[in-house]
Amino acid sequence: MAPPRLIDIHSHFFPHSWPDLSARFGGEWPWMRHEGDRRATVMIGDRPFRPVYDACWDMAVRLEEMDRHGVDHQIMCATPVLFAYDRPVDQAAEVARIFNDAAIELREQGRGRIDVLCQVPLQDSDAACRELERAMAAGHVGVQIGNHVGDRDLDDEGILVFLQHCASLGAAVLVHPWDMIGTGSPRMRDYMLPWLVGMPAETQLSILRLILSGAFERLPGDLKLCFAHGGGSFPYLLGRAENAWHERDIVRKDCPHPPSHYLDRFHVDAAVFDAGALKLLIEVMGEDRVLFGTDYPFPLGEKEMGALVLGSTLDEAVKAKILAGNASRFFGLEQRRVLVGA
Numbered sequence: 001m002a003p004p005r006l007i008d009i010h011s012h013f014f015p016h017s018w019p020d021l022s023a024r025f026g027g028e029w030p031w032m033r034h035e036g037d038r039r040a041t042v043m044i045g046d047r048p049f050r051p052v053y054d055a056c057w058d059m060a061v062r063l064e065e066m067d068r069h070g071v072d073h074q075i076m077c078a079t080p081v082l083f084a085y086d087r088p089v090d091q092a093a094e095v096a097r098i099f100n101d102a103a104i105e106l107r108e109q110g111r112g113r114i115d116v117l118c119q120v121p122l123q124d125s126d127a128a129c130r131e132l133e134r135a136m137a138a139g140h141v142g143v144q145i146g147n148h149v150g151d152r153d154l155d156d157e158g159i160l161v162f163l164q165h166c167a168s169l170g171a172a173v174l175v176h177p178w179d180m181i182g183t184g185s186p187r188m189r190d191y192m193l194p195w196l197v198g199m200p201a202e203t204q205l206s207i208l209r210l211i212l213s214g215a216f217e218r219l220p221g222d223l224k225l226c227f228a229h230g231g232g233s234f235p236y237l238l239g240r241a242e243n244a245w246h247e248r249d250i251v252r253k254d255c256p257h258p259p260s261h262y263l264d265r266f267h268v269d270a271a272v273f274d275a276g277a278l279k280l281l282i283e284v285m286g287e288d289r290v291l292f293g294t295d296y297p298f299p300l301g302e303k304e305m306g307a308l309v310l311g312s313t314l315d316e317a318v319k320a321k322i323l324a325g326n327a328s329r330f331f332g333l334e335q336r337r338v339l340v341g342a
Contacts, residue, residue, distance in 0.1 A: 003325035006306050007333070008066075009075045010174065010228055010269045010293025014042060015102040015115075016057040023314045025091050030081050042081065051083060053267045056296040059109035066113065069087035069305035072324070074296070077117035077144035078103065078139065080178030085123050091133060094175060099149070100135045107139065117144040117174055125158040142172030142224070142332050146179065147206040154206050155213035167220040172331050176228045177202035195300065203232025208241060211262045214254040215266075217332070224330055226291060230277065233269035233282040265331060269293030270322055271302060275312055287318045291327045 009079060014032060021029035028045030036062075037134050039052040055061045066074065078099045084092040096119050098123055103116040118135030122126035122145055123250045132143055143166060152159060156173070166173050180198025182188040188198065207227060210216055227234075244251045252258075267289045272278050292309060295301035302308065328334050 004117070005073075005320075006071045007073045007075070007324045008068070008071050008294050008296060008305060009073045009226070009327045009331070010271055011076050011187055011296040011301075012056070012079050013076050013103065013106055014056040014079065015099070015106070016042075016053055016288065018098055018102065021095065023089070037140070040081075044081070046192040050079075051299065053297065057106070059106055059111075059114065060298070063111065064112060064201065066305075071305050073115070073327075073333065074105065074112050075117060075174075076106070076328070077174060077176075078119050080144075080146050082147050083119060083178065084121070085146060085179075088125040089127050093127050093336070094130050096120055097134075100131070100138070100140065100200075103140070104138050110237050115141045117142045119144055120162070122146065122162065123149050123166070125161045125165075128162045130156050130198060132162075132169065132171060136169055137222060138173055140171075141172065141333075142166070144176055145176045147177050147202050148179065153209040155209045155215040160215060160218060162176045163223060165221040170224075170332070172224040172226065173228050173229060174317060175203070177206075177232065181205075183228060192300075199229060200232035203227050203229060204234040207231060207234045207266070208259070210266075210301060211241075212245075212251065213261050214256070214257045216262050216265050217256065219265075222263075225265065226267040226269065226330065228269055228271065228293065230270060230272035231285070232283050234254050235268070235281050236266055236277075238284055265288070265292055267326070269317065270309060271295050271309065273302065275308065278308060278312060282314070282318070282322075287321055288326060290322050291330060292323045 016033055031043050032042045033043050040052050042049045042052055056074045073302040082095065082099055084095045100118040107116045118132065118140040120131045120143055122128050129223050147154060162171065177199040182198050188194050236245055238259060245258045263285060268281065268285055269291050270278060271293045272281055278324045294305045296305060306323065309319055
């Protein structure tokens, strides 16, 4: 029997270098401090943000590691620290162009095994739509967005306009949590708690805002929407939200159906790192709405890519859907191969 195909829909990149954004715009911006031995640290001003290594920018290294783990294809996107949502829109638009063009350059080194998601200046829906159009024309298969822009959540009217435009272009949307709840609080200072507690909460908040605000009633049914990190804490706490919708009118006042009614409006990735959590995720979301994702090549990503799904007790047909089939359909990868002659 041939080994199963693996399509990783949640992986990240950093270019080897990029223009000095602090010199260009002023203030503190991310930059790369190379340290030798294939290692580097992403800095924000003079503060370390994240250790990285050359798989972020060297596609030969990435392809070698994909081969080692049996990964056929990756969808690659930048990192939320680069979004610049809190900057003037002209700066954020220029930054988006820089990293979107860098993504295309890296994709071209990927021997047909890499596709990329763009970023956009989401604080301005018109500018975001323009950059999405430019990036899609250049070869991006969709867009990665943060789950909020300051105090504006995904049900904000401007963001809904952007999501409607994504649907009209057939652009897949990966929602990635960022700028987490509680960051900066002394209670969240230690042990990477913003990533361990804030990130799952951010994703649950985003999904519930779309549901309870009635936003899904206004979004096209063919919008391709996926939430990273297994949907955060949403699958585990869906019952709590369901109970609240039935018992309290202030919860359901803008939402005509209980939360479970909307499970067919979005997907999630499978980056949950635990067999029990994966089982629950599939029970809640259904086997057609879970996509294999690793958060590669970051420190909190899946180190043995595919091991969780491959080592599970899932039926082989379900494994095949999660590992590749669902992603191929979601991103239209088979159609793209036909169009480009790959």
